[in-house]
Amino acid sequence: MNAFRYAQARDAASAMAALAADPRARYIAGGTNVVDLMKEGVERPSLLVDITQLPLRGIDRTATGVRVGALALMSDVADHPAIARDYPVVAQALLASASPQLRNMATIGGNLMQRTRCAYFRDVSQHCNKRAPGTGCAAISGVNRRHAVVGGSEQCICTHASDLAVALLSVDAIVHVRGRAGERTVPLERFHVLPGSTPQRETVLEHGDLITAVELPASAAARNSYYLKVRDRASYEFALVSVAAALNVAGGRIRAARVALGGVAPTPWRAHAAEAALLGRPATGGTFAAAAEAATRGMKGYGQNDFKIVLVRRAVNRALQHVGAIA
Amino acid sequence: MDVGKVTRRRFLVRAALPTIAAGVGIGSPRLCALAQAAASVSVLPASGPGPMPVTLNVNGRAHELRIEPRVTLLDALRERLALTGTKKGCDQGTCGACTVLVDGRRVNACLTLAVMVQRKAITTIEGLADGDQLHPMQAAFLAHDGFQCGYCTPGQILSAVALLAEKRATDEASVREWMSGNICRCGAYPNIVAAVRSVAGQPS
Numbered sequence A: 001m002n003a004f005r006y007a008q009a010r011d012a013a014s015a016m017a018a019l020a021a022d023p024r025a026r027y028i029a030g031g032t033n034v035v036d037l038m039k040e041g042v043e044r045p046s047l048l049v050d051i052t053q054l055p056l057r058g059i060d061r062t063a064t065g066v067r068v069g070a071l072a073l074m075s076d077v078a079d080h081p082a083i084a085r086d087y088p089v090v091a092q093a094l095l096a097s098a099s100p101q102l103r104n105m106a107t108i109g110g111n112l113m114q115r116t117r118c119a120y121f122r123d124v125s126q127h128c129n130k131r132a133p134g135t136g137c138a139a140i141s142g143v144n145r146r147h148a149v150v151g152g153s154e155q156c157i158c159t160h161a162s163d164l165a166v167a168l169l170s171v172d173a174i175v176h177v178r179g180r181a182g183e184r185t186v187p188l189e190r191f192h193v194l195p196g197s198t199p200q201r202e203t204v205l206e207h208g209d210l211i212t213a214v215e216l217p218a219s220a221a222a223r224n225s226y227y228l229k230v231r232d233r234a235s236y237e238f239a240l241v242s243v244a245a246a247l248n249v250a251g252g253r254i255r256a257a258r259v260a261l262g263g264v265a266p267t268p269w270r271a272h273a274a275e276a277a278l279l280g281r282p283a284t285g286g287t288f289a290a291a292a293e294a295a296t297r298g299m300k301g302y303g304q305n306d307f308k309i310v311l312v313r314r315a316v317n318r319a320l321q322h323v324g325a326i327a
Numbered sequence B: 001m002d003v004g005k006v007t008r009r010r011f012l013v014r015a016a017l018p019t020i021a022a023g024v025g026i027g028s029p030r031l032c033a034l035a036q037a038a039a040s041v042s043v044l045p046a047s048g049p050g051p052m053p054v055t056l057n058v059n060g061r062a063h064e065l066r067i068e069p070r071v072t073l074l075d076a077l078r079e080r081l082a083l084t085g086t087k088k089g090c091d092q093g094t095c096g097a098c099t100v101l102v103d104g105r106r107v108n109a110c111l112t113l114a115v116m117v118q119r120k121a122i123t124t125i126e127g128l129a130d131g132d133q134l135h136p137m138q139a140a141f142l143a144h145d146g147f148q149c150g151y152c153t154p155g156q157i158l159s160a161v162a163l164l165a166e167k168r169a170t171d172e173a174s175v176r177e178w179m180s181g182n183i184c185r186c187g188a189y190p191n192i193v194a195a196v197r198s199v200a201g202q203p204s
């Protein structure tokens, strides 16, 4: 690990000023991603600004839903009764993430900012446009079983590793950010950006921007939601494919639908075509099968990951049957 | 070390400079905005990269160390405090051999910077027994033969102690799921589960 300076922030303003003064400075929250990547030499910050003492840990009900502080721990959010009751997809995604130990360290803000687990990205001896722009993407013609089937580019086909972000996408979460120009909000769907020709850029945040909270609007669909994670082993493993599904069914018809996918794209992926195939239709097996088919539209494998497209169809179908209460 | 404050005066001096500074490329509106943001707040005092004083409270005893900020809790325990019961398996959060309790909660010491857990109560495997009296979880691992080589065992035991405090160990499936952060390369899982369940008061 490279040598670095360390500072503990007591307020957001001084934390942000410390980053503004040094382009190579980074925040550290739970450290489970940034410390790991520093050991690999992938991240080499000059200064770590410890933000864990900032008062951003609360999980509070608001008039319109729940506001989760950026420094709330994954384990505490999963355990919160309002989350388990009103956003089951979020609690389930968190409990299917990492391990009990890691969830006791990792924060919600850090989770959204975590970097890809692509083995080429994590190995500094390999070509990777995200880590070292211009060196090429070793995954496209390499070992790509875990890589993206949609949303990638010729520069990068990594997958985003967060389960939480997929679940949050299905409940229309909003990220609160404090930046140089003050507070702003970003819908989670616009928070992460596709690699295109700049795979080193992963979110809309500017250097020094601080995530302060994530807002979860209450809805009938969010209350009837479900997270399905398919992986190589039953626990303590990243997703091959995951599905966050939220449905509001009234009088047998689908009034609102959200389908989000993990493990398939460089960002958490919203399956708009699947949602369109659900909205206004009867909540039947036929509808769900058609939506599952629609979810795979535009997907393309790179050889070893072709299986993911079939897996998406099956996993979406199963998740919809679960929230549609026909299984 | 950046100790001290960006004073209003220094900011005003800088803000008055753009026309001159533009010639040397530091007068961009962006830099001015940065200076403005910095002007109203004190600059954070930073330590390192060399050794700095770090106090760790391990198993009820305070230890004063001088270590670099990059030293993990795992390395501080093993290399500086000679508490080698906590094991290094992967050093990247993927095995659980380094599990310790921080303020009663289980965490991976390999991804924890020691400087960030000052003023917190750290419990390692060395802190579980009461003199010669083993902790019930240690005794159960012996009674159920919950290991083969023993390398993962300290982490398994700390994790299991936390699991019982979390009140999650309700049946075999929940024990397996909530112990999944601890990998055993010898595959002693059936006996580990039996040990944990026996302390939880469940028949196996």
Ligand SMILES: Cc1cc2nc3c(=O)[nH]c(=O)nc-3n(C[C@H](O)[C@H](O)[C@H](O)COP(=O)(O)OP(=O)(O)OC[C@H]3O[C@@H](n4cnc5c(N)ncnc54)[C@H](O)[C@@H]3O)c2cc1C
Pocket (backbone or CB within 6 Å): A026, A027, A028, A029, A030, A031, A032, A033, A034, A035, A036, A070, A071, A096, A097, A098, A099, A102, A105, A106, A107, A108, A109, A110, A111, A112, A113, A114, A161, A162, A163, A164, A209, A210, A211, A212, A236, A237, A238, A239, B092, B093, B094
């Ligand atoms: C072995 C292992 C298995 C895992 N399995 C899973 C899994 O199955 N599913 C899953 O979703 N995740 C998984 N993870 C990833 C884990 O969830 C993330 O590492 C964690 O959520 C990151 O949070 P943190 O607080 O530790 O972030 P840190 O490591 O402290 O920070 C990560 C990044 O976020 C930035 N950052 C942190 N907080 C803020 C903020 N408030 N504002 C702006 N920037 C910020 C930091 O500067 C840094 O760049 C796993 C990790 C490991 C090591």
Ligand code: FES
Pocket (backbone or CB within 6 Å): B087, B088, B089, B090, B091, B092, B093, B094, B095, B096, B097, B098, B099, B108, B109, B110, B111
């Ligand atoms: S050594 Fe920490 S998890 Fe493996």
Ligand code: FES
Pocket (backbone or CB within 6 Å): B146, B147, B148, B149, B150, B151, B152, B153, B183, B184, B185, B186, B187, B188
């Ligand atoms: S007993 Fe050998 S690794 Fe678990």
